[in-house]
Amino acid sequence: MQFLHINDKDFDARFAAILSRGEEIGAGVEGVVREIIADVRSRGDEALLEYTRRFDRLECDAAGLLVGEEEIDLAFARVDEADVAALKLAVERVARFHEKQKQQSWLSTEEPDIMLGQMVTPLARVGIYVPGGKASYPSSVIMNAVPARVAGVGEIVMVAPTPGGELNPHVLVAARLAGVDKIFRIGGAQAVAALAYGTATVPKVDKITGPGNIYVATAKKLVFGQVGIDMIAGPSEILVVSDGSGNPAHIAADLLSQAEHDELASSILITTDRAFGEKVVAEVERQLKELSRQAIARKSWDAYGAVIVAGSIDEAVAFANRIAPEHLELAVTAPFELLPRIKNAGAIFLGHFTPEAAGDYLAGPNHTLPTGGTARFFSPLSVDDFVKKTSLVYFAEEGLQRLGPDIVRIAGLEGLEAHGKSVSIRLAKTKTGNK
DSSP states (O other): OEEETTTTTTTHHHHHHHHHHHHHHTTTTHHHHHHHHHHHHTTTTTHHHHHHHHOOOOOOOOGBBOOOHHHHHHHHSOOOOOHHHHHHHHHHHHHHHHHHOOOOEEEEEEETTTTEEEEEOOOOEEEOOOOOOSSSOOHHHHHHHHHHHTOOOOOEEEEOOGGGOOOHHHHHHHHHTTOEEEOOOOOHHHHHHHHOOOSSSOOSSSSEEEEOOOOHHHHHHBBBBBBBOOOOOOOEEEHHHHHOOHHHHHHHHHHHHTTTTOTEEEEEEEEEEEHHHHHHHHHHHHHHHHHHHHHHHHHHHHHHHEEESSSSSHHHHHHHHHHSSSSSEEEEEEEEHHHOOOOSSSSSEESSTTHHHHHHHHHSSSOOOOTTTTGGTOOOOOOGEEEEEEEEEEEEEEHHHHHHHHHHHHHHHTTTTTHHHHHHHHHHHHHHHHO
């Protein structure tokens, strides 16, 4: 963990290691992923089964990759009723929030001889990737499937790695509650390839969403264009902006909530009060000892954790906008006064009683967020990710007569003769009465 002052001469150099985390690891991955994608594209289920056997230690035939309804029923029987109720509440709240994002098709008749519009159509089939391995993520199921269902997607196909062949029952419960249609016990780059190109068992989808490890992220990048994707997700991150108010133990807990994700996660506090920052560090060290995922959180905190001292809250806000964090907590006395000045963040958590974890699970907004500074140009996953928009254009004869000469003129400026003629030929016929 680094204790830095934002105005130190070597600040940028010391902070660069945190910003570039994972780049060296990712550099050697692409070649491996290309081979996996090509293999699945060429050999389909045969390759898929081989990779599942190798990486997930699962021996089965192609039919065994599909999770049956009986297995989901058994998951409901195994899961505590209070857990089911909590997951239902999350589905309801996330659905209610995303319903507000829905857009309708529209037509404009502002001009009497021209009609313009936009048609909003849900995607036919999407694939959602749910991480496995180091943790179980029913919340990822909800955050990816619910907006797809709200958007009206025809079929939702879920893939999840299953080391040893068994899927976490909470993930299965969340999948049914959120409206997933098919679940396959496959993961990694091979799962992304199967969704992108289809196999005899796994249907080809129109778009793939959901976070995963570096192999999954690289595979999504490589199949983009064949299918749509939501974004290239990197390691999780949180930035807490503090004015020295609040409870240091709360801030420490929030920082660790990201550090426990994986070793590459980044947890940063920027504060105007150095003494407060030192108290937070002491609390982090105390709370680390209590975590079941202490080893993961410790590696993350030691390698990519930081406490930064800013000369003013203005410097802290400028820093937040510069790094465009995935999660931004405004742990200050008057968070709503700072809010209009925040330009770049995946999600903003306001005040001392809004921990980032509330957004992870059931506040309502999506927790699939842009990472690694991409909040400068990417948005959270939303209903918009599961629809496509088609432009509608209608010209009455009078409309073409009115605007046609200018269309022909602009086509001439570009040297595209046939473009212009496709309009002028209609104008000529109209003028001669030869309709």
